[in-house]
Amino acid sequence: xxxxxxxxxxxxxxxLVCNDKLLVNKEVSISRENAITxxxxxxxxxxxxxxxxxxxxxxxDPFxDPFxDPFxDPFxNQQNRSYKIKNLGSxxxxxxxxxxxxxxxxxxxxxxxxxxxxxxxxxxxxxxxVDELTDIALIKIESENSLSYSEIGDSDSLIVGEWVVALGxxxxxxxVSHQPTATVGIISGIGLNFGQKQSGKVYQNMLQTDAxxxxxxxxxxxxxxxxxxxxxxxxxxxxxSHSEGSIGIGFAIPINRVMEIIEELKxxxxxxxxxxxxxxxxxxxxxxxxxxxIDNKTGLIITNIDKASSGEKAGLMIGDVIxxxxxxxxxxxxxxxxxxxxxLRRAGDFVSLLILRNNQKLIIELELKAINKNGVxx
Numbered sequence: 300x301x302x303x304x305x306x307x308x309x310x311x312x313x314x315l316v317c318n319d320k321l322l323v324n325k326e327v328s329i330s331r332e333n334a335i336t337x338x339x340x341x342x343x344x345x346x347x348x349x350x351x352x353x354x355x356x357x358x359x360d361p362f363x364d365p366f367x368d369p370f371x372d373p374f375x376n377q378q379n380r381s382y383k384i385k386n387l388g389s390x391x392x393x394x395x396x397x398x399x400x401x402x403x404x405x406x407x408x409x410x411x412x413x414x415x416x417x418x419x420x421x422x423x424x425x426x427x428x429v430d431e432l433t434d435i436a437l438i439k440i441e442s443e444n445s446l447s448y449s450e451i452g453d454s455d456s457l458i459v460g461e462w463v464v465a466l467g468x469x470x471x472x473x474x475v476s477h478q479p480t481a482t483v484g485i486i487s488g489i490g491l492n493f494g495q496k497q498s499g500k501v502y503q504n505m506l507q508t509d510a511x512x513x514x515x516x517x518x519x520x521x522x523x524x525x526x527x528x529x530x531x532x533x534x535x536x537x538x539x540s541h542s543e544g545s546i547g548i549g550f551a552i553p554i555n556r557v558m559e560i561i562e563e564l565k566x567x568x569x570x571x572x573x574x575x576x577x578x579x580x581x582x583x584x585x586x587x588x589x590x591x592x593i594d595n596k597t598g599l600i601i602t603n604i605d606k607a608s609s610g611e612k613a614g615l616m617i618g619d620v621i622x623x624x625x626x627x628x629x630x631x632x633x634x635x636x637x638x639x640x641x642x643l644r645r646a647g648d649f650v651s652l653l654i655l656r657n658n659q660k661l662i663i664e665l666e667l668k669a670i671n672k673n674g675v676x677x
Contacts, residue, residue, distance in 0.1 A: 335483055338523070338526035348389060348515075351412050352384075355381070355382055389519030392448045450526060450527045452527030454556075461523065462483065466479040466519050479519070486508060501640055504553055517532060533550055576610045576667065598622050600620050
């Protein structure tokens with residue numbers, strides 16, 4: 300009898316231990332799930348990897364090729380050789396019919412764009428529109444079925460210190476796992492302006508994050524803990540020009556700006572930045588400065604104004620000297636264009652001119668008037 304009771308007692312103890320273990324495991328499993336894991340799960344199916352093929356041209360000189368046998372080329376002419384290079388990037392689907400946001404530098408000069416999705420399928424994509432100035436591109440894939448797409452957040456409401464997740468295709472890992480790589484960080488800074496880069500691209504009002512961003516992440520989404528896209532990962536800072544790895548300083552284009560560009564790309568395929576002012580200007584030389592009694596080292600003098608132009612409408616006059624545009628000194632037409640580009644100004648926008656007229660400084664608001672022809676008139 301004692302042996303039987305002992306046996307039942309051991310069974311009861313084993314049951315209780317197993318039950319407690321199950322409860323503990325369940326509690327641990329629940330504790331592993333948090334806002335970040337839910338956010339990643341919510342958006343993962345809408346994140347894609349992008350593989351781009353580019354055709355590059357290179358001039359080949361046989362005299363500088365140690366393996367070239369002149370017997371086979373009696374003319375010794377320079378030759379153009381075409382070769383393919385592969386680029387990697389990321390993107391995020393924003394509609395069930397296959398529109399995808401990415402960076403323009405991911406798809407520029409592409410001869411072929413292949414998009415890899417989390418379901419293991421690959422699609423050939425076409426470019427709908429590109430805005431090189433802001434580094435934003437819209438591409439599209441076709442699918443027989445409706446596609447999972449992301450939810451767009453509000454980048455204007457971001458707070459420094461809030462949690463974010465960067466998702467994408469670093470080093471082409473998407474093709475290995477058929478799922479985006481996720482890295483977690485915070486919003487480290489907002490409203491960072493880098494002006495115009497050597498590439499011609501303008502990065503203004505950027506978001507800074509310490510979520511790890513690596514080559515291949517460009518064009519992928521930066522999301523908040525609600526799983527909403529609040530930025531497009533674009534570039535990183537590294538220790539040196541020889542290093543491409545992340546050091547915890549990455550930057551994303553705010554999604555509110557991205558969506559403004561995307562809507563226009565979807566409708567027109569490009570961003571119309573052509574405008575005219577009707578102003579004709581000339582650099583100030585020493586003689587002009589002496590006659591006008593101007594001590595400024597910078598400035599442009601207005602030599603002519605087209606009739607019915609925005610310059611005439613603004614009240615500008617021949618002989619006015621433009622000292623600055625949007626509070627930035629100018630001494631050449633290229634300075635004006637740079638200010639306009641860095642401000643991401645477009646037709647219909649206004650710029651503020653500080654002018655000198657009869658030794659009096661005036662501020663005049665000038666409209667960048669839309670035109671239907673190429674170029675900018677000054």
